[in-house]
Amino acid sequence: xxxxxxxxxxxxxxxxxxxxxxxxxxxxxxxxxxxxxxxxxxxxxxxxxxxxxxxxxxxxxxxxxxxxxxxxxxxxxxxxxxxxxxxxxxxxxxxxxxxxxxxxxxxxxxxxxxxxxxxxxxxxxxxxxxxxxxxxxxxxxxxxxxxxxxxxxxxxxxxxxxxxxxxxxxxxxxxxxxxxxxxxxxxxxxxxxxxxxxxxxxxxxxxxxxxxxxxxxxxxxxxxxxxxxxxxxxxxxxxxxxxxxxxxxxxxxxxxxxxxxxxxxxxxxxxxxxxxxxxxxxxxxxxxxxxxxxxxxxxxxxxxxxxxxxxxxxxxxxxxxxxxxxxxxxxxxxxxxxxxxxxxxxxxxxxxxxxxxxxxxxxxxxxxxxxxxxxxxxxx
Amino acid sequence: xxxxxxxxxxxxxxxxxxxxxxxxxxxxxxxxxxxxxxxxxxxxxxxxxxxxxxxxxxxxxxxxxxxxxxxxxxxxxxxxxxxxxxxxxxxxxxxxxxxxxxxxxxxxxxxxxxxxxxxxxxxxxxxxxxxxxxxxxxxxxxxxxxxxxxxxxxxxxxxxxxxxxxxxxxxxxxxxxxxxxxxxxxxxxxxxxxxxxxxxxxxxxxxxxxxxxxxxxxxxxxxxxxxxxxxxxxxxxxxxxxxxxxxxxxxxxxxxxxxxxxxxxxxxxxxxxxxxxxxxxxxxxxxxxxxxxxxxxxxxxxxxxxxxxxxxxxxxxxxxxxxxxxxxxxxxxxxxxxxxxxxxxxxxxxxxxxxxxxxxxxxxxxxxxxxxxxxxxxxxxxxxxxxxxxxxxxxxxxxxxxxxxxxxxxxxxxxxxxxxxxxxxxxxxxxxxxxxxxxxxxxxxxxxxxxxxxxxxxxxxxxxxxxxxxxxxxxxxxxxxxxxxxxxxxxxxxxxxxxxxxxxxxxxxxxxxxxxxxxxxxxxxxxxxxxxxxxxxxxxxxxxxxxxxxxxxxxxxxxxxxxxxxxxxxxxxxxxxxxxxxxxxxxxxxxxxxxxxxxx
Numbered sequence: 001x002x003x004x005x006x007x008x009x010x011x012x013x014x015x016x017x018x019x020x021x022x023x024x025x026x027x028x029x030x031x032x033x034x035x036x037x038x039x040x041x042x043x044x045x046x047x048x049x050x051x052x053x054x055x056x057x058x059x060x061x062x063x064x065x066x067x068x069x070x071x072x073x074x075x076x077x078x079x080x081x082x083x084x085x086x087x088x089x090x091x092x093x094x095x096x097x098x099x100x101x102x103x104x105x106x107x108x109x110x111x112x113x114x115x116x117x118x119x120x121x122x123x124x125x126x127x128x129x130x131x132x133x134x135x136x137x138x139x140x141x142x143x144x145x146x147x148x149x150x151x152x153x154x155x156x157x158x159x160x161x162x163x164x165x166x167x168x169x170x171x172x173x174x175x176x177x178x179x180x181x182x183x184x185x186x187x188x189x190x191x192x193x194x195x196x197x198x199x200x201x202x203x204x205x206x207x208x209x210x211x212x213x214x215x216x217x218x219x220x221x222x223x224x225x226x227x228x229x230x231x232x233x234x235x236x237x238x239x240x241x242x243x244x245x246x247x248x249x250x251x252x253x254x255x256x257x258x259x260x261x262x263x264x265x266x267x268x269x270x271x272x273x274x275x276x277x278x279x280x281x282x283x284x285x286x287x288x289x290x291x292x293x294x295x296x297x298x299x300x301x302x303x304x305x306x307x308x309x310x311x312x313x314x315x316x317x318x319x320x321x322x323x324x325x326x327x328x329x330x331x332x333x334x335x336x337x338x339x340x341x342x343x344x345x346x347x348x349x350x351x352x353x354x355x356x357x358x359x360x361x362x363x364x365x366x367x368x369x370x371x372x373x374x375x376x377x378x379x380x
Numbered sequence: 381x382x383x384x385x386x387x388x389x390x391x392x393x394x395x396x397x398x399x400x401x402x403x404x405x406x407x408x409x410x411x412x413x414x415x416x417x418x419x420x421x422x423x424x425x426x427x428x429x430x431x432x433x434x435x436x437x438x439x440x441x442x443x444x445x446x447x448x449x450x451x452x453x454x455x456x457x458x459x460x461x462x463x464x465x466x467x468x469x470x471x472x473x474x475x476x477x478x479x480x481x482x483x484x485x486x487x488x489x490x491x492x493x494x495x496x497x498x499x500x501x502x503x504x505x506x507x508x509x510x511x512x513x514x515x516x517x518x519x520x521x522x523x524x525x526x527x528x529x530x531x532x533x534x535x536x537x538x539x540x541x542x543x544x545x546x547x548x549x550x551x552x553x554x555x556x557x558x559x560x561x562x563x564x565x566x567x568x569x570x571x572x573x574x575x576x577x578x579x580x581x582x583x584x585x586x587x588x589x590x591x592x593x594x595x596x597x598x599x600x601x602x603x604x605x606x607x608x609x610x611x612x613x614x615x616x617x618x619x620x621x622x623x624x625x626x627x628x629x630x631x632x633x634x635x636x637x638x639x640x641x642x643x644x645x646x647x648x649x650x651x652x653x654x655x656x657x658x659x660x661x662x663x664x665x666x667x668x669x670x671x672x673x674x675x676x677x678x679x680x681x682x683x684x685x686x687x688x689x690x691x692x693x694x695x696x697x698x699x700x701x702x703x704x705x706x707x708x709x710x711x712x713x714x715x716x717x718x719x720x721x722x723x724x725x726x727x728x729x730x731x732x733x734x735x736x737x738x739x740x741x742x743x744x745x746x747x748x749x750x751x752x753x754x755x756x757x758x759x760x761x762x763x764x765x766x767x768x769x770x771x772x773x774x775x776x777x778x779x780x781x782x783x784x785x786x787x788x789x790x791x792x793x794x795x796x797x798x799x800x801x802x803x804x805x806x807x808x809x810x811x812x813x814x815x816x817x818x819x820x821x822x823x824x825x826x827x828x829x830x831x832x833x834x835x836x837x838x839x840x841x842x843x844x845x846x847x848x849x850x851x852x853x854x855x856x857x858x859x860x861x862x863x864x865x866x867x868x869x870x871x872x873x874x875x876x877x878x879x880x881x882x883x884x885x886x887x888x889x890x891x892x893x894x895x896x897x898x899x900x901x902x903x904x905x906x907x908x909x910x911x912x913x914x915x916x917x918x919x920x921x922x923x924x925x926x927x928x929x930x931x932x933x934x935x936x937x938x939x940x941x942x943x944x945x946x947x948x949x950x951x952x953x954x955x956x957x958x959x960x961x962x963x964x965x966x967x968x969x970x971x972x973x974x975x976x977x978x979x980x
Contacts, residue, residue: 148927149888174838176837176840177836287832287881325832327881351835367837369834369835371832371833371835372832372833373833
């Protein structure tokens with residue numbers, strides 16, 4: 001194996017695939033990246049058996065072959081090189097990879113590529129294509145609501161639902177306390193009316209979003225196959241992830257149809273004041289209370305150890321006045337994820353969920369379960 | 381003749397005095413250690429400042445106690461072996477105000493009844509000593525002898541006339557250990573007296589006398605003595621002082637916890653409960669504090685004449701004693717130095733007892749944490765809660781020494797948080813620390829029924845056996861006070877629609893199931909159940925070990941940790957952090973403790 005490459009190009013590819021490398025695996029080869037020559041380039045692959053990321057970077061191939069080297073070491077090394085054409089050549093015994101980069105002559109010990117496990121693949125199933133940027137934004141808006149608690153694996157995932165009749169792909173995440181739901185228009189979707197569902201680890205979905213850039217404009221999702229894997233193809237990058245087994249709750253049903261109280265106000269105003277208030281809430285779980293009256297929303301945050309903060313914000317309020325509390329961390333996360341200038345919030349009762357949406361749009365809903373206070377508890 | 385014999389054995393008659401004495405002696409003198417205790421008591425009552433105890437053959441072959449007290453005049457010596465002969469009590473009313481250690485007038489008579497006993501004594505005014513010997517209850521005539529002012533008692537062939545008793549003894553080693561414990565009791569009770577105990581030919585225990593502080597190494601060993609912290613204070617006419625272990629040091633049994641009332645070692649369930657209760661949540665389960673709790677109260681406030689061996693007492697106002705003991709423990713927990721090692725200086729010891737008392741002039745009124753919480757729950761939920769019989773917690777919970785502000789440096793392997801503070805390098809277990817923070821929050825919330833509830837979008841469904849489900853409605857309001865909204869959902873299912881809005885909120889079906897079972901477990905007292913419930917929820921809502929925390933989250937945790945009372949141990953009693961002081965670090969790397977600034 002022999003080829004010439006540009007450090008910046010290899011470095012970009014490594015930074016993507018490196019995310020699938022096992023940090024602490026009992027199998028040393030899983031800490032490595034598999035490098036294979038392909039016509040006009042090098043294919044880089046890494047996997048931790050649940051997630052596999054493959055990227056192909058341009059290179060001039062002089063002699064075909066493959067090898068595997070420690071991923072982090074190679075990434076750190078290539079990342080520090082000057083931008084001049086470099087060569088890599090595997091010695092005839094296949095034990096050492098020789099790199100020549102400017103004045104540097106480097107030898108890296110390799111692991112036999114035959115030891116590299118076969119990469120997981122999604123076989124069969126259907127493929128749907130969505131716009132890359134919209135997908136990445138949708139992922140960012142939904143993963144915030146996924147749980148980090150590994151004891152309930154279903155909730156650590158994002159549910160992907162492909163709806164051919166509506167021509168949409170929806171992403172949903174909940175940790176039982178809140179729900180984020182994003183609907184993406186599909187660019188290409190197979191005919192039929194059978195809905196397809198897959199639950200994908202939120203962390204893995206973020207790797208897909210990371211691959212999206214100006215050059216990689218589309219995301220093709222292959223799901224519903226015979227294996228328990230879903231494959232995302234983003235230009236030359238292929239991310240394959242194991243799905244999470246389990247039943248996902250029918251979260252759409254939780255979104256209230258009507259609202260007794262709606263509040264519309266500039267997102268930036270609410271975001272800024274909520275951020276200030278959350279400083280007083282101290283721990284993220286401490287609540288922030290919204291007192292909604294005609295024309296004003298008063299945000300109150302407090303912490304028994306520190307004190308409290310109260311700020312009135314002018315708002316366009318319709319319907320009845322209301323007082324409702326939310327976890328300040330969850331509330332702020334929603335406002336930070338929102339991509340519109342105006343926020344639309346709707347509520348019914350203090351003990352019922354509230355929703356946060358971009359004003360005038362239905363493609364994103366963030367539903368928040370309220371925090372009940374002793375004084376607000378139903379009498380027993 | 382045979383008929384006469386039968387008549388004799390069947391009819392009721394007065395016991396032969398020797399037999400009666402042997403029976404009575406059994407109550408007081410049950411083992412050699414009891415002999416040692418009684419003889420040391422007598423020596424101390426005689427004003428001795430130096431006592432030597434010798435025991436051979438488990439104390440059965442021989443026990444000797446020599447003292448330099450005021451001794452006895454020959455006329456008194458003749459009476460010494462008579463039952464109910466004492467110099468300490470004359471009138472019935474004296475019994476209500478006993479200030480001496482012995483008083484029943486039974487000790488010497490009882491010992492003499494079951495052994496061969498020799499007393500040699502010389503009164504300060506007498507020219508020579510007198511010696512008298514008793515053999516299993518029968519007195520031999522006194523003879524002159526030679527010795528200094530003071531008394532020596534030699535007890536030989538103990539239980540020689542009651543072989544049944546011998547069979548119940550624990551063997552030489554066990555009896556020697558018991559003798560040593562008796563001597564330890566005496567050293568603690570009279571620290572000013574120089575006491576030495578020789579077992580066989582070896583000096584097994586020696587105290588040169590001094591303040592209580594000076595005898596600690598003799599009793600606890602040098603290592604444990606260094607982990608004891610002093611306390612003192614008064615409530616009404618009750619004065620408490622002593623030394624107790626910090627939460628970071630503990631024993632597997634209660635052998636080294638000495639409770640004294642007016643200088644007498646006792647074993648009292650109420651005092652024990654007060655100590656256990658105050659330490660609850662500071663020590664791992666099955667571990668006990670050690671130390672000395674000396675209670676001084678007016679003689680009329682306590683009845684010591686409950687048990688022949690004077691092992692237990694009755695308090696006229698048990699509630700006051702309970703509270704006083706409780707506060708004393710808090711004082712120790714509150715003054716525990718940050719590093720949890722090395723004794724605190726008694727001069728710095730704040731007198732929390734006095735402070736607490738000044739703020740609360742009616743110590744018997746229950747204005748306590750638990751009764752407050754209970755009354756709140758009652759008010760808000762109309763559930764009858766069973767209060768523990770003993771006096772509950774009172775006043776503000778003490779803080780276990782403040783670490784001061786801490787600055788997060790980073791997290792090692794997504795596990796330990798490294799921080800810097802005034803005390804040095806602080807290595808924190810984020811789970812245990814967060815657990816403690818949340819536990820305190822839950823306890824506070826429970827007290828004012830103010831734990832906020834995070835309602836759930838997808839309720840937790842908890843399968844449970846129907847026999848348990850039946851009882852769940854009884855505890856629904858209590859669960860609500862803990863921030864858990866549960867209702868019965870079919871005969872074998874519970875539905876949880878709200879969890880405490882605390883921490884990370886990782887409450888699962890299992891958490892709810894355990895919580896419900898713990899709260900329904902009537903075996904444990906209410907206070908214990910509430911503690912367990914709060915500890916369980918705190919544990920499950922806390923950051924897990926292995927959760928990656930960014931610097932902001934680490935700092936947030938440290939800020940809360942620094943203001944949480946007694947944060948050095950988690951609710952299960954395990955330490956939450958390790959502090960490496962500058963000095964410790966310097967020693968570890970072999971640098972001088974102080975070096976000039978220019979040195980590198």
